[in-house]
Amino acid sequence: MAPSFDDANLFNFVVRDGNGVKGMVDAGLSKVPRAYLQPPQERIDKDAARKHGQPPIDLSKLDGPKHDQVAEQIVRAAESLGFFQVVNHGVPVELLESLKDTAHDFFSMSPEKKAVYRTEVSPTPLVKYGTSFMPQKEKALEWKDYISMQYTNDDEALQHWPAEIKKVSLEYLRTSMSMVRKLLQVLLENLGVKPDDSITDVLLDKKMVNMNFYPTCPSPDLTVGVGRHSDMGTLTILLQDGIGGLYVKIEEDSEFEKKGEWVEIPPVPGALVINVGDMIQIISNGKYKSAEHRVRTTSTKSRVSIPIFTMPNATAKIAPLPQVVEKDGQALYREFVLADYMKNFFGNAHDGKKSLDFATINAA
Numbered sequence: 184m185a186p187s188f189d190d191a192n193l194f195n196f197v198v199r200d201g202n203g204v205k206g207m208v209d210a211g212l213s214k215v216p217r218a219y220l221q222p223p224q225e226r227i228d229k230d231a232a233r234k235h236g237q238p239p240i241d242l243s244k245l246d247g248p249k250h251d252q253v254a255e256q257i258v259r260a261a262e263s264l265g266f267f268q269v270v271n272h273g274v275p276v277e278l279l280e281s282l283k284d285t286a287h288d289f290f291s292m293s294p295e296k297k298a299v300y301r302t303e304v305s306p307t308p309l310v311k312y313g314t315s316f317m318p319q320k321e322k323a324l325e326w327k328d329y330i331s332m333q334y335t336n337d338d339e340a341l342q343h344w345p346a347e348i349k350k351v352s353l354e355y356l357r358t359s360m361s362m363v364r365k366l367l368q369v370l371l372e373n374l375g376v377k378p379d380d381s382i383t384d385v386l387l388d389k390k391m392v393n394m395n396f397y398p399t400c401p402s403p404d405l406t407v408g409v410g411r412h413s414d415m416g417t418l419t420i421l422l423q424d425g426i427g428g429l430y431v432k433i434e435e436d437s438e439f440e441k442k443g444e445w446v447e448i449p450p451v452p453g454a455l456v457i458n459v460g461d462m463i464q465i466i467s468n469g470k471y472k473s474a475e476h477r478v479r480t481t482s483t484k485s486r487v488s489i490p491i492f493t494m495p496n497a498t499a500k501i502a503p504l505p506q507v508v509e510k511d512g513q514a515l516y517r518e519f520v521l522a523d524y525m526k527n528f529f530g531n532a533h534d535g536k537k538s539l540d541f542a543t544i545n546a547a
């Protein structure tokens with residue numbers, strides 16, 4: 184007989200004991216437990232969303248005679264949707280395939296093996312395994328398990344990251360970073376920043392590789408894999424598999440799209456998804472948009488995604504760039520220390536782009 188999960192024993196089983204959503208689904212679940220039921224306004228209507236039609240940007244052309252056109256595509260995407268896809272990005276396509284396989288293998292391991300990395304007991308502060316985003320703070324839980332690996336240096340990663348996933352994850356990070364650096368330089372140059380590595384270094388100082396696992400869900404219409412949020416950092420690089428379910432909110436009316444509408448970022452084989460985080464919105468004084476996004480679950484196949492989050496160091500002071508403020512006539516965001524921004528971001532459940540209010544001058 185399928186087990187029944189009432190609210191108290193569900194929280195203990197899934198969150199406290201580290202079984203995750205995967206453990207709950209594996210126990211034989213026919214119905215979504217109450218703790219996962221999203222309020223109607225947060226549910227994702229698959230049929231209402233269109234696919235974002237923008238073709239991926241070919242980054243191999245960034246170093247050739249088409250540099251200016253490609254740079255323009257990157258800038259335009261960052262100014263409007265805050266999301267774009269890239270191909271010829273320098274990360275080997277075979278590596279992307281093995282990352283997805285490795286993520287599936289990792290989450291297929293026994294709960295006991297994964298639960299050693301639960302935040303409360305992890306042998307290292309660099310690695311965290313968990314479920315949902317902020318289970319203690321959320322009104323409805325997210326249908327997702329994850330493992331998060333913070334990067335300090337290669338030696339520590341090889342020593343502390345889980346043995347089963349460290350090699351591919353490190354290779355993914357290593358092969359992605361020169362692309363990320365180039366993208367950021369394009370965005371900064373367009374703001375009038377001289378190609379100067381010191382700002383790039385500050386903005387890309389910290390890196391984290393996550394693996395997200397979204398088990399199959401009996402009623403995808405009632406749940407979310409990840410609720411509405413923007414990423415807090417600089418740029419996020421995201422590898423998604425072929426299943427789909429990543430939705431982004433349109434920020435501004437345009438010829439083709441309406442403000443407030445959700446579009447799906449369709450899986451493109453071999454492509455990586457790039458999204459603009461809160462820090463880029465802030466330093467650009469709002470010119471670039473950190474994208475509000477969310478993830479739908481499916482009933483047919485479990486989905487994996489593998490983001491790399493980049494961000495400044497916790498001690499960094501962040502504010503809109505002076506040359507942008509000078510041009511704009513006023514700063515939309517105040518200066519803050521990143522650690523304080525993070526405390527606010529990770530201290531609350533996902534709530535769209537509310538995280539930016541922390542730094543917004545005259546936030547409503």
Ligand SMILES: O=C(O)CCC(=O)C(=O)O
Pocket residue numbers: 393395409414421423429476477478487488490
């Ligand atoms: O799974 C995805 O496609 C996106 C995940 C995400 O938004 C995140 O981990 O911040």
Ligand SMILES: [Fe+2]
Pocket residue numbers: 412413414476
């Ligand atoms: Fe995200």
